[in-house]
Amino acid sequence: MIQITTEQVNEYLGLINDQNPVHENIVPGQLIVQLALTNKKLTWVAYKVKYVASVExxxxxxxxxxxxxxxxxxxxSDDVKLFIVKI
Structure with missing residues (x-):
């Protein structure tokens, strides 16, 4: 398991110049996807994402x-947050 910290999110938001206030409490979905693919050492070029619930x-x-x-x-808590499917 990994934990995504506020500091990591703020650094990411600064890099992509995202100032959306929703990300004060919610982790950006694309950050989660990038961390997941990197964590599993996957190089999927094309994929679909199904967001089920937000990540705090x-x-x-x-x-x-x-x-x-x-x-x-x-x-x-084993609550599913999202699916990533290679296409």
């Missing part, structure tokens, strides 16, 4: 590759 700051996440083409991201 300091929430712990588990990246589970359930098939060669599908990843499930869930939190410490």
């Amino acid at each position: 700051m300091n929430e712990s996440l588990n990246f589970e590759l359930v098939t060669d083409e599908k990843m499930v991201i869930s939190n410490q």
Whole structure:
């Protein structure tokens, strides 16, 4: 499991120049996707993302590759947050 901190989110938002106030409490979805793909050492060029629930700051996440083409991201309570599917 990894935990995405407020500091990590703020650094990411600065890099992409995202000033959306929703990200004061919610982790940007693309940051989660990038962390998940990097964590699993995947180089998927094309993928679809299905967002199920938002990820809050300091929430712990588990990246589970359930098939060669599908990843499930869930939190410490096993609540599914999103799916990533290679296309």
